[in-house]
Amino acid sequence: GHTSCWVRTFRRIRSWEGAGGRRGQDNLAILRRSGCRSSLHHFRSGPVSNPAKLLLGGADKPMDALNGQSPVKSVEASLKALMEIATVPVVTIENPAMAVDIAGALIEGGIGAIEVTLRTRFAVEPIRQIADARLDIIVGAGSITSDRDVAEVLEAGADFLVTPATPPALVPSLLGSGKLVLPGVSTPSEALGLYLAGFEVQKIFPASLLGGPK
Secondary structure, three states, X not given: XXXXXXXXXXXXXXXXXXXXXXXXXXXXXXXXXXXXXXXXXXXXXXXOOOXXXXXXXXXXXXXXXXXXXXXOOOHHHHHHHHHHOOEEEEEEEOOHHHHHHHHHHHHHOOOOEEEEEOOOOOOHHHHHHHHHOOOOOEEEEEOOOOHHHHHHHHXXXXXXXXXXXXXXXXXXXHHOOOOEEEOEEOOHHHHHHHHHHOOOOEEEOOHHHOOOOO
């Protein structure tokens, strides 16, 4: 697995135990048994049990009332929801048939978001299945490295996009995605360049090599 950390003003970090308690640990074990590799992104404190409710302005509205549409209506709504969710598991799903069960296990453990990495040749399909299931979970796509990746995950229904690194050639499609993008950076120059391009929230990666958690 890998470890990364989010940068902006996220100072108060919650642990996996704080996000889901014993149930969170149990469901992490379920993930590992069900055909995926996982790691964790830690966000600021203040989790909510239902991020879809937050995104809908506090209305206790079931996902099926959305007619299959993502509850994430804007970049700002996506960012607000992720800031309120203490922990975002990063998973590589080896068996697409388990995608909905994996997302359901996270929801039961109190986790309202998932980042599915594009590390297998069929990685887009789990994103599509989770999005189509209209669960109370925000689904993101990680390991974005090309314009084609951007197009495919948007078509599959991803709510946010994450890159491990962000070359200049990838910037236009990321900015044009209309979704929250968390670009990977590893130097101050990269961070400043992407900030000036419009990316106010970034991911330090690999954090373990830059003084972050291992």
